[in-house]
Every structure is written in structure tokens, then in C-alpha cells.
Amino acid sequence: MARIVMKFGGTSVGDVERIKNVAQRVKKAVQEGNEVAVVVSAMSGSTNQLVEWCRQVAPLHDPKEYDTVVSTGEQVTIGLLAIALQDIGVPARSWTGWQVPVHTDGTHGKARIEQIDTQEMQGRMATGEVAVVAGFQGLGPDNRISTLGRGGSDTSAVALAAALGADRCDIYTDVEGVYTTDPRIVAKARKLDKITYEEMLELASVGAKVLQTRSVEVAMKHHVRVQVLSSFVDAPGTLVCDEEEIVEQELVSGIAYSRDEAKVTLVRVPDRPGIAAAIFGPLAEAAINVDMIVQNVSEDGKSTDLTFTVGKADLDRARKVLEDAKSHLSYERLACDSNVVKVSVIGVGMRSHAGIAQKMFQTLATEGINIQIITTSEIKISVLIEEKYAELALRALHTAYGLDG
Amino acid sequence: MARIVMKFGGTSVGDVERIKNVAQRVKKAVQEGNEVAVVVSAMSGSTNQLVEWCRQVAPLHDPKEYDTVVSTGEQVTIGLLAIALQDIGVPARSWTGWQVPVHTDGTHGKARIEQIDTQEMQGRMATGEVAVVAGFQGLGPDNRISTLGRGGSDTSAVALAAALGADRCDIYTDVEGVYTTDPRIVAKARKLDKITYEEMLELASVGAKVLQTRSVEVAMKHHVRVQVLSSFVDAPGTLVCDEEEIVEQELVSGIAYSRDEAKVTLVRVPDRPGIAAAIFGPLAEAAINVDMIVQNVSEDGKSTDLTFTVGKADLDRARKVLEDAKSHLSYERLACDSNVVKVSVIGVGMRSHAGIAQKMFQTLATEGINIQIITTSEIKISVLIEEKYAELALRALHTAYGLDG
Numbered sequence: 001m002a003r004i005v006m007k008f009g010g011t012s013v014g015d016v017e018r019i020k021n022v023a024q025r026v027k028k029a030v031q032e033g034n035e036v037a038v039v040v041s042a043m044s045g046s047t048n049q050l051v052e053w054c055r056q057v058a059p060l061h062d063p064k065e066y067d068t069v070v071s072t073g074e075q076v077t078i079g080l081l082a083i084a085l086q087d088i089g090v091p092a093r094s095w096t097g098w099q100v101p102v103h104t105d106g107t108h109g110k111a112r113i114e115q116i117d118t119q120e121m122q123g124r125m126a127t128g129e130v131a132v133v134a135g136f137q138g139l140g141p142d143n144r145i146s147t148l149g150r151g152g153s154d155t156s157a158v159a160l161a162a163a164l165g166a167d168r169c170d171i172y173t174d175v176e177g178v179y180t181t182d183p184r185i186v187a188k189a190r191k192l193d194k195i196t197y198e199e200m201l202e203l204a205s206v207g208a209k210v211l212q213t214r215s216v217e218v219a220m221k222h223h224v225r226v227q228v229l230s231s232f233v234d235a236p237g238t239l240v241c242d243e244e245e246i247v248e249q250e251l252v253s254g255i256a257y258s259r260d261e262a263k264v265t266l267v268r269v270p271d272r273p274g275i276a277a278a279i280f281g282p283l284a285e286a287a288i289n290v291d292m293i294v295q296n297v298s299e300d301g302k303s304t305d306l307t308f309t310v311g312k313a314d315l316d317r318a319r320k321v322l323e324d325a326k327s328h329l330s331y332e333r334l335a336c337d338s339n340v341v342k343v344s345v346i347g348v349g350m351r352s353h354a355g356i357a358q359k360m361f362q363t364l365a366t367e368g369i370n371i372q373i374i375t376t377s378e379i380k381i382s383v384l385i386e387e388k389y390a391e392l393a394l395r396a397l398h399t400a401y402g403l404d405g
Numbered sequence: 406m407a408r409i410v411m412k413f414g415g416t417s418v419g420d421v422e423r424i425k426n427v428a429q430r431v432k433k434a435v436q437e438g439n440e441v442a443v444v445v446s447a448m449s450g451s452t453n454q455l456v457e458w459c460r461q462v463a464p465l466h467d468p469k470e471y472d473t474v475v476s477t478g479e480q481v482t483i484g485l486l487a488i489a490l491q492d493i494g495v496p497a498r499s500w501t502g503w504q505v506p507v508h509t510d511g512t513h514g515k516a517r518i519e520q521i522d523t524q525e526m527q528g529r530m531a532t533g534e535v536a537v538v539a540g541f542q543g544l545g546p547d548n549r550i551s552t553l554g555r556g557g558s559d560t561s562a563v564a565l566a567a568a569l570g571a572d573r574c575d576i577y578t579d580v581e582g583v584y585t586t587d588p589r590i591v592a593k594a595r596k597l598d599k600i601t602y603e604e605m606l607e608l609a610s611v612g613a614k615v616l617q618t619r620s621v622e623v624a625m626k627h628h629v630r631v632q633v634l635s636s637f638v639d640a641p642g643t644l645v646c647d648e649e650e651i652v653e654q655e656l657v658s659g660i661a662y663s664r665d666e667a668k669v670t671l672v673r674v675p676d677r678p679g680i681a682a683a684i685f686g687p688l689a690e691a692a693i694n695v696d697m698i699v700q701n702v703s704e705d706g707k708s709t710d711l712t713f714t715v716g717k718a719d720l721d722r723a724r725k726v727l728e729d730a731k732s733h734l735s736y737e738r739l740a741c742d743s744n745v746v747k748v749s750v751i752g753v754g755m756r757s758h759a760g761i762a763q764k765m766f767q768t769l770a771t772e773g774i775n776i777q778i779i780t781t782s783e784i785k786i787s788v789l790i791e792e793k794y795a796e797l798a799l800r801a802l803h804t805a806y807g808l809d810g
Binding site: 016019020050053054056057058061062064065066067068069071072073075076078079080082083084086087093094096098099143144145 | 421424425455458459461462463466467469470471472473474476477478480481483484485487488489491492498499501503504548549550
């Protein structure tokens, strides 16, 4: 007998029929003798509707109230799934984030899970009751609902699996696993059988929408074996696991891209010690994540241009923060550009092989694509390019690294 | 300076623009120097959608899960209204039922409010912050969300007004007040300036959709002055208050009707002591309200027919309860009829005037309408008739009692 956490995303619970299908899958897992907790997202489209309502009422709104509104999406799904399970003879009850409770740090709209009390839940699961848990939400120290940010249900599932000491966390989604790149763009993309936490982390961080970054971090930290598989096709998916579990390791595992970033340039910032801290401090305080950063060499020794990327959703707030601090930062001009895409090459093989970056730059140069920003990590190289070149870059790199199926 | 509770129903918060209008009304009340708590319903249509989803998943479903699902409607509205208020410079925060908390008895789907802890809320209101409270919901002793049943937001508002010791509870709705009868059916219907709790209670109990029955009971018990008024038209509404506040009292205040009832007949029930208890006990246990009851005189001394009404929404469950108990109750046959309407004449003047019932029976007889069941109270006479005669009966009675405007 195993204890497993099953997670179903918005598309998998998109309507009443699909919720009933999910109930059947859960029933099968229960009949196989497993103790099961299910984590669900909001029905597809409902979160967008809720976010849109908040935006229509006021573009800049209190994240505490935003959380109150958008967390209702998952609450609807847990109730409906519990009803569907009971209807086919499977004992089940729903749990909102505050009922579990899933304690978070209370950063509204982007909360981090700090601790999950599973004592009552474990007692109920031991009696054969399926726990149906709302993903994406928790309870902040202010006794108010806090959400984990978009895609946070994956993190909820993995964190719950860790808290329950589950044998596996199965993430059901609308894709069949993790691919070498987006198969909608590159027809020759291949599904991977296994991938390391580190690679998955880099893929997730650059926009492969299969798993949320934070969920992979939590999985890696607690060694939670995560399987990504389709909720519509009955086929094995991709296992995200420790490097030791993977026998044959490829040099490059995948090529990813992200359209979710926007470029911000502060033109002619004074080139003095502490200026970076002065710029990024207020952004951090406003809980705005900054990703790629590049600072030009100062030509006159007095001022420089500083460029970085933020999430597109944060661009308006970032602009406001920087405009409010203009007198203090004394830059000349603020330039923003949403018309960019980040393309990344990922593989743990990079650690021990040279020339991988060079192949990327050469391939893009051959296609005539200009690189705006470059960042690298131990197992990833990312470049920011003009958005219109996204597909071209992806296809060329996929072929260049020998990933074509 | 006064402390007031303002309650807005589903139509008043039916979309983003209307929510912004509500925010303006609340701002006005705040600027007039009032401490304000606002109670809101779900956006119109959303509760129906949520209920329909539950029904589609399983017609007979766990009321605890039903509550989890349908309570999200109000949670969306409180967040959006708080955002709208903040956007026009009015400090505000939202409160779900479990956050206040609004303690209920935990009868899921039909919970009763037992106690409201307003200490934290009062402290915040004293600083000028508007409390935006989800109607219709509370927290049961099982730490799960319990809803008060349809229309429960009125009760939430009045109970909150009582708990806050508010000077007045204004119920904003899509009608301009309480009418002598339904103006959509009887063109000559008139708006009443004032009406007693007792009359309002009888009107509400027979389907005048202006205020929920339970809310009027709570108002009467705690002497909460309740004003019913339009959220779209800027005009005085109807004040529901103690009899002493009303100088000129009419003999009959209004004629009401309810299409929400269904008739159940148990044919040839054994005529023995305890049979009524045996029938209504299980219905009460299933939390099914029984309204009109009539037991025919036994012809043979052995068996009788027993007829009563239940809410149309409870009919399926009532039928199941009675069928399950058939061997025990040993009736011959169960007959159900949803094709009925209850018409009621209401007025505190009845207490001191004879002949009011007789006028009702005579008027219906003249129109050729057969009466199926009659019940009376101190200030009300109700009859159950075939549904198709509803409009005819209403118009005839409105004229007969001199209510035409």
C-alpha cells in the first residue's frame, strides 16, 4: 500500500464531466489500495474570469482582496470533486487552504507555504477517506486567505506530498509529460522518460508550463518523486527525480522559452556604488521578481544603462515603483519593452562539457537573431531576443543540439 | 453619527459596474458620518450556476460540500466590493463568514446564526474602515462553511445589525419597497411606507421575495429597524418596524403568493395515535420544512388521507424519506403535486376584525377557484389553489380588500 498525492489542473477539471472522470481515476487509485489525497486547481477559465473582475474594478488592487476573490475557484472544484467521489461510493471530504490549514508567509498573491498541518487529514485518510484539497491557497499569519500565485497548485500538491510523506506525487495535466521543447512549435519535440529536479527547475523557471518552479524546488528539497502525466491519455508520463535515478543522461535535455517577461531599461543611471541596491530594493519590497540583469560598461565613468526583466504581469507596478523613486535614483529615462522572449538551453551535461554556449550563439547568429541579454547558470544558458524570432530560434536550437525525434 | 448596516442583493452587485455603484452609495453613507458595515450577496446568476454544478455532479449531494461550493459566490463579491471602495478612497476590508466569525448551528444548507463575534470588526470600523461582509454564510461547529439557505444574506445583514447594535439595517434590492402585492401581476399594487414585523413575517413566509422570513424574525426579536429600498432608484423605501411606529394601520396590508410549495398526499394512512409524529419526525430529521397540513376525517375509522406542503426544492428528498418509511407507515399510496400555489391575505387588523376570511373564500368562489387547503394564523389566511389561478386570485383579492391604488 502506498500513499500518493494526485494533482489535477484546470483543464482536467474544466467541466462537470471532466470532474467525474477525475473521480473515476481517483477511485481506481483507491481500489488499488492507496491512501489518496487529491489537489485540484480551479476549473479552467474561472481563475481568468476572477482575475479579470478584480482588474476591471481597479487595475491596481489590494492583493489581500485579490486573494479572497481568486481563491474561490479552487474552493468550487474541491466541493464538486468531493460530491463526485461520494456519488461513486468513495468516502471523501473537501479541504480549503484555511481548513487544513496550509500556513503561508502571507505574501498575498505570491505566498510561500511554510507548514502544513496534516494530522487530522492523516487520521481521516487512514480510515479510507480521500482528502480533496484546494491547491493554490493557504492561510496567512493575518488569518486571511493567501494565494501562491498562478500555477501554485503544483506547489500545493508537492508540499502536501512532502508533509504527508507520500510515496509519489502524480501531476495530471493536459500534456503527456515533459518534452524536449514545446511540441506545438517544434513538431520534432520528444517526450522525456525522466528528468532531474535541476533540469526541471530550469525548464520551469523559463516558462515550460508543465510544472511551477516553486513546486520543483520543494520536490527537490524533500526528494518528492513527481510524475507528470496526462489526465486524458492513459500512458506513462515523465518522472522528475534525483540524478541518480537516471542512467543515460543527455547533454542537453531541452529548449524552453518564456513570453512572460518584459524588459525594463533605466537609461543613464549614475554609476556609483549602491545604485543597484537602490533600484532593486524597492522592487523587492513590492514583491516584484527581477530575472535577467545586465549593466553596461560606463562610457563616461559617470552614468550607465541598466537593463533587467520582470514578469509581464508586474510591469505596471514595476514602472510605478521606479517612477516614484525617480528623483532618488536620478536616471534620465525609463524604457519598457514587452516585445521580448527568453529562450533557454538546459542540461545537466553542461557541467562537464564545454562548447554548449558557443553552439547556441552560433546557431542564433546563423539565423540572424540578435541577442539582447545573456544569462547563464551551471546547467542553463538563456538569451533574451525579439519576440518575433521565438519559433525560429526554438526550431534551430532543437536541431542544433540533436534533439529532433 | 450613526452605525448602519447596508445590504445589497445579487442584482445590485450583478456586474462590475453595479459593484462600483454600490461602492459610491457606501461612500456617501460614510461621508455622512456613519460607521458602515456592508453585507453582500453573490453576483446574480452565480449562485444558480454553482447550485446547478452541484446538481449535475450528483442530484443528491452532501450539504457540507454544497456549502463549500455555493459560499464562493459571496466571497467573490466581498473582495470585489472592497477593491472598489479602496479605489475611491474608502478604507475597507472583506470578511468571509469564517473570518468574522459568524457562528452557526452547522445545519448545512440551512444553518441558523447562533452568535457573531464583532469585536475585531467594531475596532476596525471605529477607525473608519468599512467592513464588507459575506452574507449567506457562517462557520459551523465542525469548522466547515455552512450556508443559511437561499436569501440568507438578509438574515446575515439583520443579525449583524443586531450584533453591532446598529441604528438601522438598510436592505437594498431590485424593488422599491414592500407592495400590497406583486406589482408585476397586479398593476394597481401600491408601495407601503411602513409595515409591522409581524405582517412582513407573514408576507415573507408566503413568498413575497422582498425579505427572507428568518431575517424578519431576527429583526423582530432584536428590534432592528429594517428599511427595504431600491439600489437603482433614489427614493424612500418601506420601513419594517414595531407596530407602535405605525400610526394609521390598514385592515389588510397585502396579498402574497408562493409558487415554491408542492403538495404531498399520503393516501390511506392508518388512523392511529402517533401516526403524524411517525410521518413528520423523519421529515424534520431530514431538515425538511413542512408547511400547510390537513388531515381528512377518517371515513372507516381505520385509515385517513394526510396532505401537507413542502418546499418544491425539498420534494424529491421528502418523497425519498417517505418511500423509505413506507413499510413502517403502511400508507397505500404517495401522491405529489407541484402544480399548486399558496395565496395569502395578511394584516394585523385581522386581530380585531371579523369577516376577513369570509371575504376571501367568497371572492375565490365567485371566480370559480377551488380551495385545496386552508390555514390561518392570527394575522394571515392562506389557501392552496391550482397554480393556473394564481394571477386571477391575486387581482380579485386585491380589489376585494380595497387595496387597489
